[in-house]
Amino acid sequence: MVMNRNWTKCPAVEEIPSVSIDAFNDYENITFICWKVHNDWVSKIKYIHSVETIISSSNDESTALVIGCVSRTKNVKHRLKTLMGSRSGCRNKFPTPAGASPPKRFQCDESVFKVYKGVKTFDYCRENNILVTGGLDRNIRLWNPYIPGWAVGILRGHTSPIGFLVIVHGSAKIFSVSLDSTIKVWDIEAHSCLLTITPKVTQIRGEMEVCYFSPDLQALYVAADNFALLRFQHKGNQIRDSGMSHNEPVLCCQYNKQFQQVVSCSEGSVIKVWNLKNGQLVMKVCDAHGETAVTCMALDASGKRLITGGRDGSLKKWDSFTLSCLYTIKQATSADDEVLACTYADIYSNRYIVSVGGGRKINIFPELNDELPEGSNLQPDWTESVGKGHKDDISCVASCPPHFLATCSFDGEVLMWNLVSGHLCSHLSAISRAVMEGGTGE
Missing domain, CATH: 2.130.10.10 (YVTN repeat-like/Quinoprotein amine dehydrogenase)
Known part of the structure; x- marks a missing residue:
């Protein structure tokens, strides 16, 4: 159908310019064509101008989708009949009489797609x-x-x-x-x-x-x-x-109850903060520890401060709300002193940052003000823990209020420490070889 600008002058129906089918006779440039295409309601129709075809769909399986021509048919006999009628001066703008069923296209004029449950x-x-x-x-x-x-x-x-x-x-x-x-x-x-x-x-x-x-x-x-x-x-x-949350392996994850967010870190030295309710990314920091991986993290009780440890042996303190770095603690003395785990520990009214990892050391740093200069190199308090403690690298650490600390190493040992005195309280180990041998003997 070719639209005419005069339609906008017709009476509006529900504020929409409208025209009745009968009014088509008044416009010479409008051709009305009607086909019987589907056996059910038409769900969608689209005219493809580039190929001059109409695509329509329905929920009927046998006529789920039909691609058909617009006006010119490929049927030779019908084209000759139409040509002879135009020469004799006959012109029928309404090929289908009122009340009669519309005709079907010729098979050569349409392609029918059968789809289970329709389209x-x-x-x-x-x-x-x-x-x-x-x-x-x-x-x-x-x-x-x-x-x-x-x-x-x-x-x-x-x-x-x-x-x-x-x-x-x-x-x-x-x-x-x-x-x-x-x-x-x-x-x-x-x-x-x-x-x-x-x-x-x-x-x-x-x-x-x-x-x-x-x-x-x-x-x-x-x-x-x-x-x-x-x-x-x-x-x-x-x-x-x-x-994907990260492009590299995720090494650690923490839940921030204060902001209802999840903080994750990866092998690619990327820290990301996620909204727990909708899963959307809130913010991220790239190269958080330079070119080395972020291996661990810990949140303080308020959730406002975040501590991260890196494979380079450094600790960084962050503002959880903005992810801006407040200061860096460089604790590594060798290439093997990577940080594998960190936590906060409270001893009465004082707060400390505890980190463990390579070198079998337990490093305890006092919680400092946020104005600490970037790159400060502090000395840990527990240098004697190397000789009295683990025989292998320490893999994780946990604070046990009011003044205890638990650490474990890759060889399976779990040690309990007194945070106040620094002494080893107990050694939690698996069943010893002697006991196992004695049990076997019985």
Whole structure:
């Protein structure tokens, strides 16, 4: 149909310019064509200007999706009949009489795709020569538009019927939205899911009603009980990487009850802070300990201060709210003195930072003011713990109020220390060899 500007002068229906079908006779440039295409309600229709065809879908399995011509038919006899009628001056603008069933297209003028449980939504990309469909069976099917017999690929993963599909031109990606408002990003070439965004993350409530994708803004509009705008950035492999918390192995994780956040650190010397409720990244620090890994961390009782230990043997104190470094303690005396674990310890009214790791040392530093100059090199208090303590590197440490400290090493030993005197209180070990041999003898 060719629209005419005079339609805006017609009486408005619910504030929308409208025109009745009967009024088409008054406009010479308008041609009305009607076909019987589907055996059920039409769920979606789209005109593809580049190939001058109409694609429509329905929930009927036998006519789930139909690609058909607009006006010119490939049927030779019908074209000759139409040509002879135009020469004789006959012109029927309404080929279907009122009340009669509309005719069907010729088989040569349409391609019919049969899909289990029908098609609720689809999209077509001429650039990639691909057609995608989705519906009640929760599967996304990829088709060659010229081969309706079988799908070239099936993407599975949605747990609810699919209500929206769009092929992002120029990026070989598919965005899909199911009726439960779950959004997925798919790779067309690899037939794999790159990203899943749940309603809990987007805060979308209720069942999805309608969606729209803006190519200019690279944004997805989703309307449910509320309206949401999701913007996607395609910088490098950002979408691919966004599904992972870190690009390197995660070495430690802490929960900050004060801010309801999760703090994680990785082998790549990256510290990240996450919102526990929606899983979104709040902030991050790269090269936190230079080029060395962040191996451990500890939060104080208030959650406002964070201590991290590095493979370079240094400790850093951070402001938990801004992740700004307050000061650095350089405790390493050799390349093997990496920090493997750290914690806070309170002795009466005084607070200390305790770190353990390579070299079998227990390092105890007094909690200092935040104005400590960057790069201060403090001396630990427990230098004698090397001779009296563990025989292997210390792997972890825990504070036991009011004045005890527990440490364990890679050889399986657990030691209890008195924080006030520095003396070894007890040695917790597995069953000794002598006892095991005696038990075997019995």
